[in-house]
Amino acid sequence: MPAESLELLSLSPGKTAVDATLGGGGHAELMIEALSPGGRLIGLDMDAEAVAWSRRRLEPRAAAAGVALDVLQRNFAELGEVLDELGTSRVDALLADLGVSYHQLSTGERGFSFQVDAPLDMRMDATSPLTAADLVNRLPEKELADLIFRYGGEHKSRRVARAIVAERGRRGRIETTAELARVVARALRSPKGRYERGRIHPATRTFQALRIAVNRELESLEALLALLPERLSSGGRMVVISFHSLEDAQVKHFLREYSQRAETRLPTFRVLTSKPLRASSDEIAANPRARSAKLRAAERL
Numbered sequence: 001m002p003a004e005s006l007e008l009l010s011l012s013p014g015k016t017a018v019d020a021t022l023g024g025g026g027h028a029e030l031m032i033e034a035l036s037p038g039g040r041l042i043g044l045d046m047d048a049e050a051v052a053w054s055r056r057r058l059e060p061r062a063a064a065a066g067v068a069l070d071v072l073q074r075n076f077a078e079l080g081e082v083l084d085e086l087g088t089s090r091v092d093a094l095l096a097d098l099g100v101s102y103h104q105l106s107t108g109e110r111g112f113s114f115q116v117d118a119p120l121d122m123r124m125d126a127t128s129p130l131t132a133a134d135l136v137n138r139l140p141e142k143e144l145a146d147l148i149f150r151y152g153g154e155h156k157s158r159r160v161a162r163a164i165v166a167e168r169g170r171r172g173r174i175e176t177t178a179e180l181a182r183v184v185a186r187a188l189r190s191p192k193g194r195y196e197r198g199r200i201h202p203a204t205r206t207f208q209a210l211r212i213a214v215n216r217e218l219e220s221l222e223a224l225l226a227l228l229p230e231r232l233s234s235g236g237r238m239v240v241i242s243f244h245s246l247e248d249a250q251v252k253h254f255l256r257e258y259s260q261r262a263e264t265r266l267p268t269f270r271v272l273t274s275k276p277l278r279a280s281s282d283e284i285a286a287n288p289r290a291r292s293a294k295l296r297a298a299e300r301l
Contacts, residue, residue, distance in 0.1 A: 001241065001295050004277055005095055006030055008297040009237050014038040015092040020076035020224065021045060025054035027095055029061060037066035042091070044074045044082065046125040046215070075125070077223035083231060090233040096224065099243040100124070100211060114203050117178035122211045132210040136180060137173045141165045151218075151246065152209030156188055160206055163187035180206070208244065218246060225254045229268045232300040237272075239297045248276065248294045255298050269298040 005027060011017055011034035019028040022045040031041055041062065045051050051073040062069035074082055076096060083089065120133040139147065145161035148154045167174055167183045174180050184203040212218060228238055242248040258268040276294035284291045 001277060001279055001283065001290070001293065002027060002030055004295060005097075005239050005241070006034060008239050008272055008295075009034075009093040009095060011035055011039070011093055016040040016042070016088060016090075017093040018079065018091050018095070019043045020079065020094060020096040021098065022050055022054040022071065023097065024050065025057045027097060028054060028058055031093075031095070032058065032062050032065050032067050032069070035065070035067045040068040040088075041070070042082065042086065042088075043069070043071045044076050044079070046073065046075050048073055048126060073125075075220055077220040079224060080227050080231060090231055090236070092233050092236045094228065094232065094236075094238045095241075096221075096239070097241045098217070098221065098247050114177045114181035114201065114207060117176050120175060120177055120180060122207075122214045124215045128214075130214055132214050133173070133175060135210055135213060136164060137168060147213055148206050148209045150209070151212040152205035152207075153245070154205040154209065160184050160187050177207075212246070218250065221247060221250055225250065228300070229258060234300055236300040237297065238269075238300070239295060241293050241295045243289070243292050243294075248296070251296050252276075255296060259298065266301075268301060270301055272297040272299055 009017065009031070011031060013036060015035055016039065017031055017035060019031060019041065022028055022043040025043075028041060028043050032039075035041060041058075043054060043058065045054065051071055055071045058069055058071065070086060072082060079094075083091070120131065120136060122132040123130070135144070135147070141161045141164075144164060145157045148160055149157035154160060163183050163186065164174065164180070167179075174183065181201070181203040184206050185201070188202040232238060240247075240251045242251060255269060255271050259271045261267055273296050276296050278295075279287075279290035279293050
């Protein structure tokens with residue numbers, strides 16, 4: 001939803017904005033155009049490959065547009081430290097397009113998808129010590145079931161965890177995406193041999209749960225949201241695009257808390273989207289992943 005994002009961010013020349021999830025730099029490129037001339041864009045991403053790609057793509061465009069550009073490999077949970085390091089106390093706009101990027105999904109060796117057999121990794125930051133293989137092979141059955149249920153919404157999580165632990169007992173370790181996908185798919189077959197899931201692959205929810213846990217995605221989002229009341233300027237805008245219900249619930253709860261008057265304070269934000277915006281049918285046809293996207297926006301009072 002690039003057009004909707006840019007409209008709600010209300011960027012103009014001379015303002016300072018943050019793209020908290022650079023990815024391939026598509027949103028950032030549009031933000032540079034809107035900030036020209038004299039603006040500043042701070043781009044963050046945990047993924048070193050995304051940072052390198054975005055830097056090559058964006059630096060010439062920012063220079064031509066007269067926009068100051070900072071591209072950093074950082075988790076957006078560290079936004080406060082980043083702004084302090086850059087000598088900037090507040091920004092005028094922030095965009096966070098959450099979840100895994102197209103590049104990460106399409107790069108098989110990163111282990112985010114079961115479409116390609118690859119090491120069971122799933123780290124957005126390749127320097128992080130914890131991988132999906134560590135969780136799959138080390139967690140006790142109950143903890144693994146709880147993780148898959150909480151982050152993946154998999155109602156048969158105990159069956160999945162039991163099958164994973166049994167496979168560990170037979171093989172020693174589960175090392176690849178294909179191995180894990182087969183274990184989960186077998187666990188979720190009905191007595192008649194059919195999958196108990198609908199049109200999605202039966203391993204989808206388990207893979208989502210592991211990815212969220214490996215990258216501490218919900219903890220990072222909570223930390224980012226907590227920073228915004230202090231780090232957004234008066235009149236500044238925030239736009240968050242989420243791709244699963246746990247993320248959306250966090251953003252919704254934050255906006256509800258800070259847009260209503262409490263006994264001890266006045267509202268901090270004005271919600272700009274009474275209901276989350278959804279991608280158009282044309283965008284979903286071009287990018288099927290957009291079907292689960294929900295966009296929420298608010299303005300700092």
